[in-house]
Amino acid sequence: MTTLPAQPDDCPAPEPQPVNTDGAASALPDSPPAQAKPPPAPPQPPFAPAAAQPTQLHESGIRYDFNEGCRVLLPPGDWQVRLADSDTGNILFETRIGSGAVSSRKRYYVRHCLTVWRINDGAEPALVLQHDYCAQNRKVLVQFQQQHQCQLSCAMAERLIPLFKDAYPDIDFIGHGQVQPEQFYATYYLGLFYDDADNIQQPCDFRLVGLHRTAGHLLGVDPEEQPPRIHLPDHSRPIAEPYVCIATQSTAQCKYWNNPVGWRELIAQLKQQGYRVICIDQKALHGHGLVWNHLPHGAEDQTGDQPLQQRARWLKHADFFVGLSSGLSWLAWAMGIPVVMISGFTHPRNEFYTPYRVINYHTCNSCWHDVRLRYDPKDFLWCPRQQGTPRQFECTRLITVPQVWQTINHIPSFMARNPSL
Numbered sequence: 001m002t003t004l005p006a007q008p009d010d011c012p013a014p015e016p017q018p019v020n021t022d023g024a025a026s027a028l029p030d031s032p033p034a035q036a037k038p039p040p041a042p043p044q045p046p047f048a049p050a051a052a053q054p055t056q057l058h059e060s061g062i063r064y065d066f067n068e069g070c071r072v073l074l075p076p077g078d079w080q081v082r083l084a085d086s087d088t089g090n091i092l093f094e095t096r097i098g099s100g101a102v103s104s105r106k107r108y109y110v111r112h113c114l115t116v117w118r119i120n121d122g123a124e125p126a127l128v129l130q131h132d133y134c135a136q137n138r139k140v141l142v143q144f145q146q147q148h149q150c151q152l153s154c155a156m157a158e159r160l161i162p163l164f165k166d167a168y169p170d171i172d173f174i175g176h177g178q179v180q181p182e183q184f185y186a187t188y189y190l191g192l193f194y195d196d197a198d199n200i201q202q203p204c205d206f207r208l209v210g211l212h213r214t215a216g217h218l219l220g221v222d223p224e225e226q227p228p229r230i231h232l233p234d235h236s237r238p239i240a241e242p243y244v245c246i247a248t249q250s251t252a253q254c255k256y257w258n259n260p261v262g263w264r265e266l267i268a269q270l271k272q273q274g275y276r277v278i279c280i281d282q283k284a285l286h287g288h289g290l291v292w293n294h295l296p297h298g299a300e301d302q303t304g305d306q307p308l309q310q311r312a313r314w315l316k317h318a319d320f321f322v323g324l325s326s327g328l329s330w331l332a333w334a335m336g337i338p339v340v341m342i343s344g345f346t347h348p349r350n351e352f353y354t355p356y357r358v359i360n361y362h363t364c365n366s367c368w369h370d371v372r373l374r375y376d377p378k379d380f381l382w383c384p385r386q387q388g389t390p391r392q393f394e395c396t397r398l399i400t401v402p403q404v405w406q407t408i409n410h411i412p413s414f415m416a417r418n419p420s421l
Contacts, residue, residue, distance in 0.1 A: 047189045048141075048155060048179035055182055060128050062116055066186035067141075069104035070112040070133075078119040079128075086111040086132055107201050109188055109220035138185035150186075155179050163308055163331075167229035190215050194374055207369040210350050225352050227334045230312055237317040242417070243276040245318040247328040248296055249286045253381050254345040254367075255324050256293060258397040263296035265401045266322070271298060273418055275319065278302050280311045280328060288380035319413050322404070325351055338411045342404060344395025356407050363394045 050067035057063055061075040070083055076099040083093045083104055092104060092112075096119065104112065111133045117125035135150035151172075154164075158175040165173045181187070192214075193201040206214035209223070216223030248263055250256055257263065267277045279299040287293050295301055302314060311328065312335055315321060321332035325343035332339045333352050340356040347366040348357045359365060364385055367373055373384045386392045408414055 047191070048176050048181060050187055051181040051184070055184060058129050060116075062129055064114055064129075064131065065184070066112065066133060067181065067184055068187060069107045070110070070114060071104075072102045072114060072116070074099055074101070074116070080117040080119055080125055082113075082115040084113040084115070086113045105198070105200050106203075107189065108203055108218045111220070133186075135186055139183055141179065141181075141184045141187040153179075153184070159308060163230050163312065164228065166231035188219055190218055205371055207350075207371055212352060227336070227352070230309075230331075230334050232309055232313055232316065234309075234313055235316065236313075238314055239276065241276050242274060242319055243278050243317075244270055245278050245280050245314055245321045245323075245332070246296070246299060247281050247321070247323040247326060248279065248299075249281040249283050249293060250324050250326045252377070252379075253287075253291060253293075254383055254393060254395070255326060255343070256393075256396065257324065257342045257399065258393040259399055259401070260397075262399070262401055262404070264298065266404055267296055267298040269401070269405060273414075276300060278314060278318070280314050291381065319417075320356075320408070320411050322408075338413070340404065340407055340411075342396060342399055344399060356411060358399055358404055358407050360395065360399050360403070363398045364391060365395045367395075 050071075051065075054063035054065040054071045054073050055067065056065045063073040065071055072081060072083075074081070074097060078096070078098060080096050081094065081102045082091060083102070084091045087110075093102070095102065104110070113133070114129065114131045115127070116129040118128050119125055138150055139153065140150040141153050141155060152170070153172040153174055155174050155176050155178075161173045161175070164171070189201065191201070192206050192211075196202055196205070199205075202214060203217050204214075209217060212225050213223035246263070246267070248257065270277050277299045279295055279301060281295075281303045282305065284295040284301060284303040285292060295303065302311075308331065312331055315328075315332045315335040315337060318332075318337055320338040320340060321329070322340040322342070323329040323332065325341060325346045329339055329341050330352070333354070338356055339352075339354045340358065341351060341354055342358045343351075344359055344363060344365045346368045348359060350368065351357075367384050368375065370384075376382050381387065381392075383392045386394060409418075
C-alpha cells in the first residue's frame with residue numbers, strides 16, 4: 001500500500017543541472033561542436049497507462065477508481081482511509097492522512113471495499129464514503145463482462161480484433177493506441193509478469209498455472225479453459241481434398257521441433273495417407289544469426305502476411321493441426337479441430353488441454369516453468385540449462401517421428417480414414 005502527498009498541478013519541474021562526467025571543465029574553442037545523436041525512442045509500454053487521477057468523483061471531492069488497483073485521491077482535510085477485501089473480510093490497509101493519495105499494492109482483481117471518514121477534533125469520525133466494488137453497468141477495460149455485467153472494453157493488437165469483434169458484439173474491442181483511460185471505472189492488465197516476486201501484478205506466478213488460466217486468476221473469474229468464438233467472413237472450404245495444417249515456426253529456437261528429420265518424415269507419411277499438408281505459418285523462413293528454419297520439404301506454402309481470419313478458414317476445414325506451443329495452435333483449438341502439439345520447453349499445463357500433446361519426459365524439459373530461470377526473448381538460442389552443450393534443445397530434438405505418428409493415430413478422424421493402421 002502506498003500513500004503520496006498531493007502535489008500542486010502548477011508545481012514547476014526543476015531545471016536540469018549540467019553534469020561534468022569527467023570531473024573537470026574543458027573547452028575546445030577551435031573544434032566544431034559535436035553532432036549529438038538523437039536519443040533512441042523510448043520503448044512503447046505493453047499496456048495503456050491508467051488515467052492520471054482516479055476517474056470516479058464523489059460529492060465530497062474524493063476521487064477513486066479501480067484502475068491499477070484501488071486508488072483514492074483526497075482533497076484537503078483530515079481523513080481516515082481503509083481498504084478492505086470484501087470477499088475475505090481482511091483489512092488490507094488503513095491510514096490517517098491529509099490531502100494526498102492512497103492506493104493498493106495489488107493490481108489484479110480484488111473486490112475492494114473503500115471506506116473514508118472525516119476526522120473532527122473532539123467528535124467521532126464522520127463516515128463520508130463507503131464504496132464496495134461493483135462493475136455493473138460501468139466501463140471496465142479488459143474482460144469478465146459476463147460475471148460482472150460491466151460495459152467491457154478489451155484492448156489488444158489490432159490484427160487480432162477482426163477475429164473477435166463480430167463474435168462478441170457486446171464487447172468494445174480497441175487497439176492499444178485508442179484507449180481513453182479517463183473513462184474507465186476499473187482496468188486490468190493481462191500479461192506475463194516475470195519478476196513479480198511480491199505478487200503485485202498477479203495473484204500467482206503464471207508459470208505455475210498456465211498461460212490462459214493466469215488470465216482467470218488476474219480477473220477473479222473461473223480459470224477453467226473455454227475456447228473463444230471466432231468470426232469468419234468466409235466459411236467456405238479452401239480446397240476439396242482432405243488436408244492437414246501445420247505450423248513449424250516460432251519466436252525462439254527452444255519452441256521449435258528440433259528433430260532434424262522430424263517435419264520432413266512426418267509430412268511424407270501424411271502424404272502417403274492421402275493428405276495434402278498445408279503450412280500456414282506467417283514466415284516461410286525465420287531465424288537469427290547462423291540458425292535459420294525453412295518451410296519443410298513437401299509442405300504446400302500458405303505462408304505470408306495474410307489476415308488471421310484466412311488462417312482460421314484453413315484450420316476450420318482441416319482434419320487436424322500439427323504445431324508447436326505457439327499462437328497458431330491456440331487458433332486451431334479455437335476452431336474446434338484436433339491439435340497435435342509438440343513442445344518440450346513447456347509442460348502440458350502451460351497450454352489448453354489436448355489429448356494429442358507430445359512431450360518426451362526422458363529429456364530435460366519444462367524449463368519455461370522454472371521460476372529460477374528468466375526467459376530471455378532477445379536470445380534466439382535460449383536454452384537455460386543446456387545451452388552450449390551437446391544436450392542443447394534435446395527436449396524436442398529427441399521427440400521422434402514415431403512418437404508423433406503414434407499420437408496422430410489416436411485422432412478419431414484419422415483412424416476413420418485409415419482403419420488398417
